Amino acid sequence: MRKFGKDWIIAVLCILPNFSSSTCAGDDSWPMLAHDPARSGSTTQELRPPFERKWYRLFPDEGIFSGVQPIVADGKVIIGSMKGILHAIDAETGKDIWAFDSGGAILHAVAVAEGRVFFGNKLGKIIAVNLADGRMIWSQVNPLAVWNSPLVHDGVVIVGGRDSFVYAFDVTSGGLRWKSSVGGPVLSSPAMDVRNGRIYVAAENMQVYAIDVADGKIIWTSPKLPGASFRGYHPVVAPDGSVMVTVTPVMTLDNFEPILLNMVKAIFGDFASWRHNKEDNDRLRKANFEKLADPKTYDAQLDYIRKRLTDQPAYQTFFVLDPATGKQKFVAPIVYAESMNGTQSPPLVTPDGKVIVKFQALLRSRYEHYSPFLNVGCLDTTTGYIVPIMDQSRTYGWHDSLLLVHDEMCQLVVAGRVLINTHQDNVNAMDLDTLKGYGEPFCRNIHEPKEGQPLGIWAKIFRNETIPNGQEWLVRGTAVYGGGSVIDTPVIVAGESFYFLPTHELNSGCALIAYRMKAGGDAGKETPPLKADLSADEVKKITTLPWDWDMLDTPRLKDTLKSLPDKIEGTMQRPLSKQQIQSRRDVITDSQLDQIVWQTPNVEIPKNLELSDLRSRINLAVTELLESSWAPWIFPSGKHPRQAYRYFTEPAELLEALAMAYPFLDPDLKSRIRDYVAILRQENEPLSGPVGQKRFSDVGAARSYYDLPPADLLMLQDDQSRSDLARLYSAWLWAERTNDFDYIRTFWPQIRSWVDSPPDDKLVDCGNAHLSGLIAYCRLARRFGDSEAQANGLRAARQAMRERLAYEFSHPKGGLILPAPTGRSVYARWRNLTPEVGRLLAAFAGDIQKDLMATYVDFHRPTWYLAWNVETLWRNESPLDLPTSSMEIFAARAWIVNEKPNNLMQYIDIPWCKADLFCLRKLAITGRSIATQIGQLPEL
DSSP states (O other): OOOOHHHHHHHHHHTSTTOOSSOOOOOOOBOSTTSSTTOOOEESOOOOSOEEEEEEEEOTTTOOOTTOOOEEETTEEEEEOTTSEEEEEETTTOOEEEEEEOSSOOOSOOEEETTEEEEEOTTSEEEEEETTTOOEEEEEEOSSOOOSOOEEETTEEEEEOTTSEEEEEETTTOOEEEEEEOSSOOOSOOEEETTTTEEEEEETTTEEEEEETTTOOEEEEOOOOSSSBOTTOOOEEOTTSOEEEEOBOSSOGGGTHHHHHHHHHHHTSOOOSTTSOHHHHHHHHHHHHHHHTSHHHHHHHHHHHHHHHHHOGGGOOEEEEOTTTOOEEEOOOOOOOOSTTSSSOOOEEOTTSOEEEEEEOOOGGGTTSSSTTEEEEEEOTTTOOEEEOSOTTSOOOTGGGTTOOTTSOOEEEEETTEEEEEETTEEEEEETTTTEEOSSOSEEOOSSOOTTHHHHHHHHHHTTOOOOTTOOOOOOSOTTTSTTOOSOOOOEEETTEEEEOOOSGGGTTSEEEEEEEOTTOOTTSOOOOOOOOOOHHHHHHHHHSOOOHHHHTSGGGTTTTTTSSSOOTTBTTBOOOHHHHHHHHTTOOHHHHHHHHHOOOOOOOOTTSSOHHHHHHHHHHHHHHHHSOBOOEEOOOOSBSOEEEEESOOHHHHHHHHHHHGGGSOHHHHHHHHHHHHHHTSTTSTTOSSSOOSOOOSOSBOOOSSOOOOGGGOEEEEOOOOOHHHHHHHHHHHHHHHTOOHHHHTTHHHHGGGGGOOOOTTSOSTTHHHHHHHHHHHHHHHHTTOHHHHHHHHHHHHHHHHHHHHHHHHOSSSOSEEEETTTEEEEGGGTTOOHHHHHHHHHHHHHHHHHHIIIIIIITOTTTTOTTOOOOSOOSBOSSOOHHHHHHHHHHHHHTSOOOHHHHHHHHOOOSSTTOHHHHHHHHHHHHHHHHHTTSSOOO
16 A cells, blocks of 8 residues: 655655756757657756856748757757748847758647758648758658658658658758658647657558558558547657557536546535635545545546546546557547647656656645645656656645646656646656755746736847846737747757746747756746837837737737727728728629629539549549438537537538539539439428528538447537528529529529518628628529519628628728637628629629738638638637638638639648548639639639
């Protein structure tokens, strides 16, 4: 029986036998993600406070992507930006040594070996450059963006591909040694056990693969694991060879809390918290501490959690796999925490071979903290038992306790005998010899700025003055925990220094800060907040920077630029007046608007058109749709909003996607599709009636690559559905593409009364769907010879187009991104876009649209098109971007800014799920773009 109290403290020290007072050998490099091929996340280098800031580097025009770690080798700090620039910075001075432009956003940490730097980018390039001077040595091209960090060992570079292959390249020549097919895209970085030559890769089909580094042969494949994604959470190899992996759950964080509360109720009855008054809390604390003195109490907690996770596997988010078979060795008693970056940070392996994990249990060490259950412990990878690291004879203070927070990002690293936690805007640590935390952080940054503070920081930048320590908080303009970054990265340690990328609100991915040990250093001290003290010229300069004004208008961020003397014209805060837009609005004639209504596309795609690959992909996608009766797609939730969204619920959405694909289909598939639609149009079927029913049933094959948890563990919400008039566009497009208007003609007497239907105010799309429905109405009225309905429809369509353009002219700088139910944002101006609405906007507001695209997408969100992207809009606390975002931008790039077809091909990317209607639409849109470019179709 394990003893608690003082004897138990000795036991904890005993399981960390090499955490002695002697100094470990130093390590002056951090050459790859998590330090080494096993992804240990630790170094022998010892760090002790206090610290001073060595230097800082800002990236206001570039940004650093989610989860990117800086790498240190040969006295250089290497980091890549979202602009595609690989920077080599002098580790001591912070000065540039060289820079290499890779041409596309660098999405993860680089790796350094044998005097070379290896990395991938969003263009699919895998590049090796010379560490000394940045000169390119070799380059390979992958079909898709590379979104993981290379692993380098013994002359081989291992990279996981989003094309569902793992690649091995020769370090010297770049030649392909082998490639191995896995069951899904690889969005987490590979790990390796160098003792047995095995590479471990977690793919998005939620299986882990063991691969022989010598020839690429798959040794084993794990069973399918619960969870939505491995993205951002590399496997870690334990000292005994066990493979430890973490997943992002499908369900919300709030679903996990009852496990802990029920455990407390069963074992303790209750505990002290904000729910009780002081007297009750004093009583509960005393009773709980007495119970905690019995070692059976702690074991009972682990047993309860383990049983609950065993009985309901959907709750499992941390797995220890047998290195011989890939099977789960045991159910680890670890309950999910940290809402914004998936599950717990990957485990650590200390220099002396201990596995450190975050786990949840009610212990004295963290009692009554903001996150009272969250602790750190040593995991036995043979038995699954966890021994808490913290001293259980006392309750730790705020920073003293590592500042672990269950619903925020906390990433751990080990430096010698010090456990360090990177928590968004500060770095805290605990001595593993004494089990004592430090009374103040290693360094600080800004959690939420004071009024005027961001402008005060910009004043320093404009004047080329030094920003005070701890205020390297740069408003880049993207309010998504910054610059497209929702996954924290731990500090990295090299020599007597550590390197920190603070991440909170707008600041994430904008500043890299270097600190070193220094007696009397003040890095952990707070400095007085800077105040807004800008000259008139500086204020003017601020207003001309490429801000994301829409995100700055969200409730949590409104104070950021509150010190500006006035609101910015042309944004949601201050739209241009009717008088200001009159000159643009009044010159548009009814005749010009009528052209938008009446010009329709040529539906024939010549067989000799060079679209063989695209045709094949479209035919395969449509065939997949026919293979099953598909249920709506359920997309994972975040912490907030708690809802898991259902997509592809609207039958008319399916009809529209099929209509767009129809001209590219083989003759036999066209026939099958017509029969398929005819069946769906039978009485009481999903497409029955003039425009189909409101939604599909929830019965059918699952579209997700991940397994869904039981329905009672999900809070579900449908994506927004369109009105009958709006869905008329889908019915018209199908009739137009198939040249079969007989079905819709039978419902015309019913449809003709829809012309006066008001726009749906709840549909956040700036009236795009309503306008498209009116255009379809006009075209059907003309075809059916109904001159009265045609006149009424044309009147309503003209009015809707003028209202749509008035919104454009009033909001040249903002009003693109708007809040939508529930707790999310959408690209409202590009939502429910059609070629006709796109043509309207291109013709009369093309300059505004191009500026919005350049600022809100190209500058702030250059990785917008990646499937399973990090959150790039304001969804509060969610690790995943919504799939609608990339669809909305894709449509706008094709139909408004007339993106080149070659770029559209890249932006199609990979499907988000099976029977992905968004992917099918992108394929069809690109096909028509190619046909239009070479003159086979009239330009829309």
